[in-house]
Amino acid sequence: MIDTSLKQLSADLAAKKFSSVELTGAYLDRIEANDAAINAFITVDPDVSLAQARAADERIARGEAQPLTGIPVAHKDIWCAKGWRTTCGSRMLENFRSPYDAHVIQRFNEAGAVNLGKTNMDEFAMGSSNETSFFGPVRNPWDTACVPGGSSGGSAAAVAAALAPAATGTDTGGSIRQPAALCGVSGLKPTYGLVSRYGMIAFASSLDQGGPLAKSAEDLALVLDTMVGFDARDSTSLERSAEEYARMLEEPLQGLRIGLPKEYFGEGMSADVRKSVDEAIDEYRKLGATTVDVELPASELSVPAYYVIAPAEASSNLSRYDGVRYGYRAENYDDLLDMYCKTRAQGFGAEVKRRILIGTYVLSHGYYDAYYLQAQRIRRLVARDFAQAFEHCDVIMSPTSPSTAFRIGDRTADPVQMYLSDIYTIAANLAGLPGISIPCGLDGAGLPVGLQIIGNYFSEARMLNVANVYQKQTDWHLRKSPVASN
Amino acid sequence: MSLTLDDVKRVAMLARIEVTDSESEQILEQFDGIFKLIEQMQSVDTTGIEPMSHAQDVVARLRSDAVTATDEHELFQSVAPEVEADLYLVPKVIE
Numbered sequence: 001m002i003d004t005s006l007k008q009l010s011a012d013l014a015a016k017k018f019s020s021v022e023l024t025g026a027y028l029d030r031i032e033a034n035d036a037a038i039n040a041f042i043t044v045d046p047d048v049s050l051a052q053a054r055a056a057d058e059r060i061a062r063g064e065a066q067p068l069t070g071i072p073v074a075h076k077d078i079w080c081a082k083g084w085r086t087t088c089g090s091r092m093l094e095n096f097r098s099p100y101d102a103h104v105i106q107r108f109n110e111a112g113a114v115n116l117g118k119t120n121m122d123e124f125a126m127g128s129s130n131e132t133s134f135f136g137p138v139r140n141p142w143d144t145a146c147v148p149g150g151s152s153g154g155s156a157a158a159v160a161a162a163l164a165p166a167a168t169g170t171d172t173g174g175s176i177r178q179p180a181a182l183c184g185v186s187g188l189k190p191t192y193g194l195v196s197r198y199g200m201i202a203f204a205s206s207l208d209q210g211g212p213l214a215k216s217a218e219d220l221a222l223v224l225d226t227m228v229g230f231d232a233r234d235s236t237s238l239e240r241s242a243e244e245y246a247r248m249l250e251e252p253l254q255g256l257r258i259g260l261p262k263e264y265f266g267e268g269m270s271a272d273v274r275k276s277v278d279e280a281i282d283e284y285r286k287l288g289a290t291t292v293d294v295e296l297p298a299s300e301l302s303v304p305a306y307y308v309i310a311p312a313e314a315s316s317n318l319s320r321y322d323g324v325r326y327g328y329r330a331e332n333y334d335d336l337l338d339m340y341c342k343t344r345a346q347g348f349g350a351e352v353k354r355r356i357l358i359g360t361y362v363l364s365h366g367y368y369d370a371y372y373l374q375a376q377r378i379r380r381l382v383a384r385d386f387a388q389a390f391e392h393c394d395v396i397m398s399p400t401s402p403s404t405a406f407r408i409g410d411r412t413a414d415p416v417q418m419y420l421s422d423i424y425t426i427a428a429n430l431a432g433l434p435g436i437s438i439p440c441g442l443d444g445a446g447l448p449v450g451l452q453i454i455g456n457y458f459s460e461a462r463m464l465n466v467a468n469v470y471q472k473q474t475d476w477h478l479r480k481s482p483v484a485s486n
Numbered sequence: 487m488s489l490t491l492d493d494v495k496r497v498a499m500l501a502r503i504e505v506t507d508s509e510s511e512q513i514l515e516q517f518d519g520i521f522k523l524i525e526q527m528q529s530v531d532t533t534g535i536e537p538m539s540h541a542q543d544v545v546a547r548l549r550s551d552a553v554t555a556t557d558e559h560e561l562f563q564s565v566a567p568e569v570e571a572d573l574y575l576v577p578k579v580i581e
Contacts, residue, residue, distance in 0.1 A: 099561045192541035206540050236544055304526045315501060322502070324574050329567035336577045337502070345504035353503055357494070357513060358520060360501040374527050376537030381530070383538060416519045432541020 020070030024053040040158040044117040069112030074164035077118035080199040089123040089133040092347035102199020103231040119154030128421040132351040141481035146405035149179030156183035162484035166214040174425025177437035181400035181450020187213040192432035193238035196231035204313035217467035221246035248465040254288035259393030261296040276441025276449035294389035298381035302427040308375035315359025383431040400437040400450030439476040
């Protein structure tokens with residue numbers, strides 16, 4: 001049952017081939033046996049998970065099952081889940097037990113899914129390697145000396161190591177797509193506004209968006225159905241009628257127009273990545289797609305613009321961690337100001353502090369126009385480039401990441417080098433567009449390569465179709481990491 | 487433009503984060519590289535471009551003026567570092 005698709009798991013549960021308690025137990029056993037080597041989970045609570053599984057089995061017996069009823073799903077530890085420790089990868093929230101459920105967690109609970117545990121992540125989702133977590137780095141199941149990517153690295157590694165059939169993540173600058181690429185799994189960042197941010201611990205509110213990670217596009221569609229939905233408690237949640245994201249999965253790709261931005265195929269990309277992505281695009285041509293060159297000139301400034309906008313919003317969002325209402329408080333201090341300063345100095349790690357300081361600086365008196373407003377104007381240019389490109393194509397394809405998984409410790413000394421890991425993913429966040437990463441090859445060292453598919457607003461069903469038809473022709477998404485075979 | 491150690495200390499105070507001298511020096515060094523990256527933004531002329539603050543053209547949603555939230559202060563205060571008589575406790579600020 002471990003290598004099975006979600007659809008098949010759902011059918012097997014309905015047919016009583018096995019129960020949710022057995023399925024959940026099998027995954028809990030795999031976590032117990034393998035997670036010491038991967039560190040994908042921050043919190044596992046077998047009693048709670050198995051109680052949810054028992055309730056799911058009763059629901060299935062009553063004939064009231066939905067597609068995800070009884071299916072265990074791991075959640076990035078950024079989602080508040082009532083009663084669960086919710087740390088966001090930080091010492092600041094090391095002992096925070098959420099008093100409420102995020103909208104997304106509520107949706108999974110209503111669907112009867114089982115919460116398999118909370119996955120490791122870069123602290124407050126700030127990182128591209130999962131090395132900034134207070135709970136230690138996550139290791140890539142393909143090579144445990146390498147990073148899994150970040151910030152949803154625990155979720156990506158959990159799926160890649162077969163410790164969970166599917167997981168949730170969040171993506172502010174590539175945090176679903178980049179770890180999906182580095183771990184050889186499929187991951188989708190939806191159009192901004194489709195998935196409620198209520199109860200999702202905020203990093204950069206105008207960019208943050210939750211989404212699924214799973215083994216295939218077909219599985220992503222099923223999880224996405226549960227994650228998407230209007231929520232009045234998130235002021236940016238969009239009111240749209242419900243879609244079934246799997247509805248177009250099998251449609252032929254004849255006539256599909258793929259845009260190839262030259263800015264995404266330039267210097268800085270490894271030769272192995274280039275080769276795999278070129279081969280994937282050739283495969284799409286065989287499937288009846290045509291390719292067209294498009295231009296996204298402002299994308300080259302998306303990394304600098306992002307490293308103004310995201311830290312600026314983070315500096316504001318993270319001001320809430322003051323040691324007063326929840327979370328960590330320093331033990332020794334002289335007065336209120338000293339309590340704030342020591343609490344935040346001790347509660348936050350180096351990367352989070354760095355970004356708060358960048359954000360505070362760019363928003364400070366005299367610098368606002370030069371940095372924040374300029375970044376927002378570039379953001380407009382990035383979005384316009386995409387709008388023009390989508391007049392000539394249906395989807396845009398590129399590598400997800402310029403390199404495959406790098407070694408733990410390799411990029412920690414140089415923040416700029418780390419920031420450039422997200423060079424191909426950030427522009428979609430600035431524009432608010434949906435993006436998918438699917439496995440499309442292995443490099444010389446046997447590490448996965450990801451293909452990024454960016455679509456127009458609300459074109460998730462079509463993008464999943466584009467990903468699924470490729471996955472029906474190729475087997476990259478079926479390749480298993482060594483840990484998954486244990 | 488280049489930042490100074492005093493800039494770093496001033497910003498850290500604004501952000502309410504205590505930094506030691508050696509931390510400030512390390513941050514300053516890293517800021518050098520990061521702001522070189524950020525300064526690339528100045529290479530484009532954006533005169534007349536409207537700043538984009540948000541991914542969607544959203545407007546604030548209005549709702550009817552009805553009570554929707556229930557009082558759950560005990561639950562929410564149960565995760566606070568220090569509470570007494572329904573109040574969050576902080577060090578004394580007025581002598």
